[in-house]
Amino acid sequence: MVVDGTKAGVGLTATVAGAQVVDATTPKRFETLAASGQATLANERWTGGFDLKGTGKAAATTLGRLTLAHDGRTGAGGVYIAAPEVRFVEGGLQPSMLSPLVEAFVQSPATGVVGFDGRFDWTKDGEPTSSGRLSVPGLDFVSPAGPVKGARGEIEFTSLSPAIITAPNQRLTVDSLDIGADATALDLNFAIDAAGFSIAGGSVQAGGGTVSIEPLVVPLDPTQAYSGVIVLDRVQLGDVVADSGFADKVMLDAVVSGRLPFTMDPKLGLKITAGALGAVQPGRLSIQRDVLTDVDAGGGGADVPPNMVEDLAYQAMEHLAFDVLSADVNSLDEGRISVLFHIRGRHEPPQRQELRLTVAELISREFLNRELPLPSGTQIDLTLDTTLNANQLFADIMAVNRARQGQKEPAPTPAPETGPETGPETGPEPEAP
Incomplete structure (x- = not known):
């Protein structure tokens, strides 16, 4: 100085x-x-x-x-x-x-x-x-x-x-x-x-x-919770599924609109409550049967073996063209999200299928003991209850993004197993052959 x-x-x-x-x-x-x-x-x-x-x-x-x-x-x-x-x-x-x-x-x-x-x-x-x-x-x-x-x-x-x-x-x-x-x-x-x-x-x-967000206030204090609404307008869900790690198991062509009200709590994480999505045009859904669990299909009658009706339900979900699709979205505990789909459509496999039975098979009912092709055009009314581990799903998407950019993976941390746990509550009701 x-x-x-x-x-x-x-x-x-x-x-x-x-x-x-x-x-x-x-x-x-x-x-x-x-x-x-x-x-x-x-x-x-x-x-x-x-x-x-x-x-x-x-x-x-x-x-x-x-x-x-x-x-x-x-x-x-x-x-x-x-x-x-x-x-x-x-x-x-x-x-x-x-x-x-x-x-x-x-x-x-x-x-x-x-x-x-x-x-x-x-x-x-x-x-x-x-x-x-x-x-x-x-x-x-x-x-x-x-x-x-x-x-x-x-x-x-x-x-x-x-x-x-x-x-x-x-x-x-x-x-x-x-x-x-x-x-x-x-x-x-x-x-x-x-x-x-x-x-x-x-x-x-x-x-x-377009995905937009309605007006909201995010506190500058990171310990405070806040809420808002995400709005989807004619968004192709298939694009999200394609990069979510399930592209080889699930194919979805569904253009949807809807609202997802959410709350973000630093302690509890993201919670979606009373979310609703709906398809704005016809589309298609294909789910490989090894992804599905706890299938409960009905509509075959008391004399029809359950495994036969379940097999028809699996066929229906492998090649389903829908006219109506809606989904209720809600968060569950431990970072899981429940998506309850209601779908109405018909069975449309790549090659036309028919179910042909002889008179002798009808009388003897022997056809109930073998696998049957689900006829093309069979009307489907499906409720699909799907649960996703959202935390792991987001982590998988982020990992794909890092791989695309050539970035290294962070040190692994223990995480619960993930994957869609799906099970239709009601299955297809095949028309009489």
Whole structure:
């Protein structure tokens, strides 16, 4: 530190080799930063400039510069922060190293560039003010729903302290969201205030249709629960099944619309309650019989062996063309989801099938002791009760996404066995041959 005196007063130059910029609020908004630079006092005015670096795992990264100006005679001054190019790289600097607020939404690995400029201003008698702008020219990262590519936008902050508040109607766009099916053109309108992250509306193109979310507020406190509604409009469910690990067992061509009300609780996880989906056009369903368990098929009469009716039910689900499909979706305990399908349609195998019986077989009823082909066109009225381990299903989809991108698998953790546990409660009622 150097001190000198002139007719204008005392002058001072202070060189700061190392200091910390600490966020003292709860919950914490920013991780601690390191600052080094020089401040000068002359004519009762402070000026200075400090280079900002990360701390901890981000200690080697220079983030930007802090500029100080304060007039001691008026008591007015401010701090300007400029970080025009903060670059995130896999294995290096990540967003969570700078702010814990993004951990739930922006997960590693994140790659790309963001820029920030902000300021804190004060006067002798007034309340301090703050503002800023975050620019995102292009950012790739992993979200809870899957890998995000090409996030872009600018966010205007009207307050940085004591609460982070944005101007209304902020907008971010995303080129693609890999959720197991093609999801593109995500458009999110939001605002941040003391109540939390307020989403005014968001949509993404997926499965040939649109998946959107109704307005909701996500608390900034990660320990608090919140609820919302996901809306599907003409979405092809087959695209999701194709990348879910069951493509070789289940084929589904179903364009559906519907609503999935949900609650996200940090302790209990995601819960869907009273969700409802319905096909908006005819489609097809094919389920290999080795996927099915606990089949309970009826309609054959008391004299018909149960195994014969069950075999007809298996045939029906292997080649089912439907006109009506609806599904009730509800969460169960331990991360499982129940999907109760009601399907009406007909049996349509690739090659036309007929059931031919001789008079002697009808009289002797010997045909009941052998396998019978289910005739093409047989009308089907099916209730299919399916239970999925949602946690494991999402983990499987994420693993497929990582494999596509050439990423390494994380260390394995014990998990319950997964797979669809399906069983029709009522089976096909074959027409009389």
